[in-house]
Amino acid sequence: SVGIRRRLKRFFRRDGRALIFAMDHGFEHGPTDFEEYWEHVNPKIITRKVMRAGVDGVMMLPGLVRLAGDEVKPYRGLMIKLTSKTNLRPKDEQLLQSQLGFVEDAIKLGADAIAATVYWGSPQEDVMMRQFAEIASYAHNMGFPVVQFAYPRGPYINEKYGKKEDYRVVMYGARAAVESGADMIKTYWTGSRETFTKVVDAAAGVPVLLSGGAKTENPVDFLRVVYDVIEAGGAGAVVGRNIFQRENPEPLIKALIRVIHRNEEPEEAAKA
Numbered sequence: 524s525v526g527i528r529r530r531l532k533r534f535f536r537r538d539g540r541a542l543i544f545a546m547d548h549g550f551e552h553g554p555t556d557f558e559e560y561w562e563h564v565n566p567k568i569i570t571r572k573v574m575r576a577g578v579d580g581v582m583m584l585p586g587l588v589r590l591a592g593d594e595v596k597p598y599r600g601l602m603i604k605l606t607s608k609t610n611l612r613p614k615d616e617q618l619l620q621s622q623l624g625f626v627e628d629a630i631k632l633g634a635d636a637i638a639a640t641v642y643w644g645s646p647q648e649d650v651m652m653r654q655f656a657e658i659a660s661y662a663h664n665m666g667f668p669v670v671q672f673a674y675p676r677g678p679y680i681n682e683k684y685g686k687k688e689d690y691r692v693v694m695y696g697a698r699a700a701v702e703s704g705a706d707m708i709k710t711y712w713t714g715s716r717e718t719f720t721k722v723v724d725a726a727a728g729v730p731v732l733l734s735g736g737a738k739t740e741n742p743v744d745f746l747r748v749v750y751d752v753i754e755a756g757g758a759g760a761v762v763g764r765n766i767f768q769r770e771n772p773e774p775l776i777k778a779l780i781r782v783i784h785r786n787e788e789p790e791e792a793a794k795a
């Protein structure tokens with residue numbers, strides 16, 4: 524629909540690419556993720572900083588949007604994620620993300636897109652698939668795009684493929700996201716440009732965004748991954764820890780923007 528297309532454009536520049544700031548870690552990993560630079564546990568402070576540095580959009584759970592949503596500039600994308608899980612349970616019981624909010628409330632909070640996670644390959648895949656279908660159906664009917672965090676995960680994947688970042692399962696997750704109705708996909712780095720190209724191909728034109736991952740000590744290492752994502756045809760990145768675990772995230776954000784929107788080489792972008 525026109526509504527979906529218009530709202531998608533709030534995230535992407537004319538080049539079809541985006542840098543989105545992610546901050547659902549206080550729920551998903553726990554506040555310890557902010558201990559590297561504790562001031563950033565305050566969503567208003569970090570959101571103000573990342574907006575000033577020039578990110579294209581922000582992703583948060585509903586409660587943080589209520590606290591810090593005013594810091595997201597009105598012409599930038601606001602992605603509200605409606606599923607999560609805590610890190611308080613044993614790892615093998617964390618293979619399900621549950622719904623913690625509703626599309627209607629996210630729309631009232633100003634969402635431009637609605638996000639939900641599916642752990643493809645998890646023993647609880649069925650629950651998340653149905654949850655995603657319900658969220659997507661409601662959002663699409665209201666004219667809102669839906670983002671799927673399409674993460675292959677679970678014991679069978681580890682057993683058969685060795686790791687969840689194997690391109691065969693990452694591209695499978697991306698394809699499942701497309702076929703289940705996602706308008707944007709967020710997924711893992713597969714380790715090489717060649718394999719990530721296959722993920723992008725499997726997504727058949729639906730934008731694929733990189734899920735940032737743990738902070739790299741050397742920012743150039745992270746820029747290199749994002750550079751390869753772009754070269755592979757990816758649409759950009761959704762980045763949390765690499766941004767908020769630095770006291771001053773501005774230089775990295777500016778470098779990421781140069782890599783994503785100007786195709787600059789990582790070393791060059793880091794110097795500027």
Ligand code: FBP
Nearest residue numbers: 545547548551735736737762763764
């Ligand atoms: P990062 O850039 O910090 O990896 O953030 C992206 C993200 O998907 C967050 O939205 C989420 O909280 C976290 O990663 C989940 O990571 P994992 O599932 O690996 O624990």
